[in-house]
Amino acid sequence: xxxxxxxxxxxxxxSGTSVKIECRSLDFQATTMFWYRQFPKQSLMLMATxxxxxxxxxxxxxxxxxFLINHASLTLSTLTVTSAHPEDSSFYICSARxxxxxxxxxxxxxxxxxxx
Amino acid sequence: xxxxAQPEDQVNVAEGNPLTVKCTxxxxxxxxxxxxxxxxxxxxxxxxxxxxxxNLVKGSYGFEAEFNKxxxxxxxxxxxxxxxxxxxxxxxxxxxxxxxxxxxxxAGTRLFVKA
Numbered sequence: 001x002x003x004x005x006x007x008x009x010x011x012x013x014x015s016g017t018s019v020k021i022e023c024r025s026l027d028f029q030a031t032t033m034f035w036y037r038q039f040p041k042q043s044l045m046l047m048a049t050x051x052x053x054x055x056x057x058x059x060x061x062x063x064x065x066x067f068l069i070n071h072a073s074l075t076l077s078t079l080t081v082t083s084a085h086p087e088d089s090s091f092y093i094c095s096a097r098x099x100x101x102x103x104x105x106x107x108x109x110x111x112x113x114x115x116x
Numbered sequence: 117x118x119x120x121a122q123p124e125d126q127v128n129v130a131e132g133n134p135l136t137v138k139c140t141x142x143x144x145x146x147x148x149x150x151x152x153x154x155x156x157x158x159x160x161x162x163x164x165x166x167x168x169x170x171n172l173v174k175g176s177y178g179f180e181a182e183f184n185k186x187x188x189x190x191x192x193x194x195x196x197x198x199x200x201x202x203x204x205x206x207x208x209x210x211x212x213x214x215x216x217x218x219x220x221x222x223a224g225t226r227l228f229v230k231a
């Protein structure tokens with residue numbers, strides 16, 4: 001149990017376009033989802049925390065107008081990279097906290113975004 | 117503020133030998149500690165966690181970790197390494213006092229197990 005599906009696994013887009021990444025909890029309800037960004041050979045940096053039905057909380061230095069997060073249901077959160085630029089190229093990973101579980105977070109398999 | 121340190125960028129070990137990947141942490145309240153493994157271009161896989169109770173925690177794939185409060189450490193160990201253990205390992209901490217369930221990750225340690 002506790003599977004998180006992240007889609008797409010990789011995407012290439014042109015500069016100036018927007019890209020949407022989906023994170024779905026397949027067999028549980030996720031009250032909270034987290035979005036991370038990982039640069040090559042570096043750790044995961046928390047971008048934002050999203051709670052179902054409310055606005056996301058962004059970490060310091062993360063542009064909320066550029067990285068739009070929507071958590072409209074208990075099983076789906078989306079991250080939209082708007083007006084993407086090459087410096088947005090990165091590996092994006094989501095994780096989901098099961099409703100009522102404070103300890104066990106499940107991670108998606110990640111999305112490799114390349115902006116050309 | 118909470119933080120995690122993994123002092124080694126890379127650990128090399130021969131197959132069959134014991135391995136240790138180090139982690140120290142800093143939190144203001146009681147720590148929740150985690151180890152994850154990541155394979156290339158993949159998400160993170162959970163290995164084990166310490167929340168409370170026994171200081172020695174056993175996890176997936178034969179890994180274990182020991183919580184040491186006085187040294188604020190949570191080193192990952194395995195008695196006999198396998199080549200397939202070669203991957204990137206992340207230590208993570210969540211501060212009981214944050215209330216926001218945020219997990220902070222260490223920089224990661226790359227483990228190479230040589231046949």
